[in-house]
Amino acid sequence: MKKILLSIVTLTFAIVLASCGSKTNDNSRKAQQLSGAGATFPLPFYNTVFEQFAETKGDAVAYGGIGSGGGVRNLRDKIIDFAGSDAFLTDKEMADMNPVIHIPTCMGAVVLAYNLEGVEELRLTGEIIADIFAGNIKMWNDERIKSLNPQALLPNEAIIPVFRSDGSGTTFVFTDYLTKVSQMWASKFGAGKSVNFPVGQAAKGNPGVASVIKQTRNSIGYVGSEYAFAQKIAYAKIQNSNGEFVAPSSASISAAASGEIPNDTRTSITNSAAKGAYPISTFTWMIIYKEQNYSDRSKEQAMATLDLIQYILSDEAQKITAFVHYAPLPTKAKEISLANLKTVTYNGEAILQ
Amino acid sequence: MNDKIYKAILFVTALIMPIVCGGIVYALVTDAYEAFEHFGFFKFLTSSEWSYTEGAEQYGALPFITGTLMTTLLALIFCIPFSLPVALFAGEYFKGTKIAAVLSTVTDLLAGIPSIIYGLWGFYTLRPIIMTLNISPQGSGILTASLVLAIMIVPYAASLSTEFIKMVPNDLKEGAYSLGATHAEVIRKIIFPVAGSGIFSSYILAIGRALGETMTVTMLIGNTNNIPESITSTGNSMASIIANQFGEADGLRLSSLIAIGLILFLITAVINMIGKMIIKRARIS
Secondary structure: OHHHHHHHHHHHHHHHHHOOOOOOOOOOOOOOEEEEEEOOOOHHHHHHHHHHHHHHHOOEEEEEEOOHHHHHHHHHOOOOOEEEEOOOOOHHHHHOOOOEEEEEEEEEEEEEEEEOOOOOOOEEOHHHHHHHHOOOOOEOOOHHHHHHOOOOOOOOOEOEEEEEOOOOHHHHHHHHHHHHHOHHHHHHOOOOOOOOOOOOEEEOHHHHHHHHHHHOOOEEEEEEHHHHHHHOOOEOEEEOOOOOEEOOOHHHHHHOOOOOOOOOOOOOOOOOOOOOOOOOEEEEEEEEEOEOOOOOOOHHHHHHHHHHHHHHHOHHHHHHHHHOOOEOOOHHHHHHHHHHHOOOEEOOEEOOO | OHHHHHHHHHHHHHHHHHHHHHHHHHHHHHHHHHHHHHHOHHHHHHOOOEEOOOOOOEEOOHHHHHHHHHHHHHHHHHHHHHHHHHHHHHHHHOOOOHHHHHHHHHHHHHHHOOHHHHHHHHHHHHHHHHHHOOOOOOOOOHHHHHHHHHHHHHHHHHHHHHHHHHOOOHHHHHHHHHOOOOHHHHHHHHHHHHHHHHHHHHHHHHHHHHHHOOHHHHHHOEOOOOOOOOOOOOEOOHHHHHHHHOOOOOHHHHHHHHHHHHHHHHHHHHHHHHHHHHHHHHHHO
16 A cells, blocks of 8 residues: 555656656757655755756656655665665665665765753764663763763753654664664664664654754754754764764765775765764665666666766766765765666666767 | 435445445554564553564554553543533533633634644643653653643533533422522532533543544654653653654564554544443433
8 A cells, every 4th residue: 555655656756747848858868757766865965966957968857755665665666767775775685676786876974963051062982872872871971971071061960862763764874883883782772774762752853853952951862964964953073983083074974985885885884994084974875776677668768867877976966965965975986886887787788888 | 216316326425434434444454464463462462562673573562552541541631620610611600601602612722723733832832841840851751742632632521511511401400409509519419410421421532532643642752662651751652653653664563553553443443432322321311
């Protein structure tokens, strides 16, 4: 039932956009209507980029922000051209589908937003964050927090952790980081889109968590950077694996991906070893089928899909990231992705020369 | 001929409602089956585990059943001191006056306010008050949700109670007054015993409303998947867990959420049926 509903939503989007324009393309290909669905995290970035793409190339793109899981489901049902996802597919999920490729499109981070009167700067380490969210550190004036923040006037009050009540890629990235930095967290809670946090309270979506934090004294919670930057919430500096305390920013998030990237780009860059890296950073991906001839798609549609992805990887599109509070991809990720695109085929023949 | 067509159309349209209702039950049961089969019906009802760990997923409805029952019961307790005076005021003391009409209209107006508005009020006004009064440090929780729920169900309880109090025969009341009873004594000894079952049923219908309330509760209950330890702790109700987790759920979790929906449907149906039965008996007597 839900599947049908989602397909209807996606289709409606596509139809609405289809009626919007039929400019011809510069490389003599007819203008196409592309449709995608998935993660809400990159939605503001995609909206801007797709608009620009429609203006320069003439192809209309419809994207439904229905959540990463829903996007992957739609791709598996072969009713969309591409899926957006905050988490790369696991080997098991890959085995359930025809071969796909992952293309990182931009970067973001998860920030630790807090509400502490008079505390302008807060420094935290991964282990302390894990202990706060596991309920092991209960008070703000705990010795371990105090020793990191000798300047701050930490109150003798209970910490109120705030987390997401709905399944979310943001939760996945955050808990993936905690799993890497804390043995205790890995064995007791693990990583996932939904995790059973033992203490605190939960709210729905980034806006929900952010407004609870804004309203609740002595609270701390994790929020997507794209939302936190736009809302100007106070957030903590976090120690990376080099011992540096780093605030999330376009530069420090991009730095997290400056290390090794595997050829299929399926990698978690949390707790990055790179210098100046913000440790809770992430890619967001577009996922497409390697063989583009499915569900009666024309070759032109397949070409349009690749044009779109090449456009997103271009400097012109990557420049937009900063305006909408994301971080651009490092050169290496772009190079690998462009090489991966050359392996995409239509009826077994490579589309790009 | 005309009459026949008319009858046929009526028959078809009337038939649609039971079909829709049956369809809902059918869809809920088929989709919930996987969860009941996997965990066992009673284990699902009594397990308090809600764990997402892949491969070892454990879903039980007890924390949410508890959350729903706690918020509903508290809302009912908080709602009585507001709704009963309104009903007595409009149905007895100032029966038929302009001021009673105004009061009834205003109370009924409360029923028309969308639940998201109550949620916002609770979140931005009531929650900070609870925090300042130091009742709970995080502000959200069973108590906060129940207080707002109580206000939401006042109109349902009050307007029906008013009707039943108005229906108490005048002869009975006049008889009591002629024997020297005071107004308060008439209320205690005549109105409550006569209109009692009717008033009771109006509260049952109000409960039915509180059970399924989703938006307000989701915004205020704190959304943690544990059995609440006290009325100030956070929790989750059956409606709010579904609203929270439906989006990204699939497989066993989706089925468990639908199973919770089915249980909520059954509880609400039974409570409404009890209410209707009592009203019927009250009308007959």
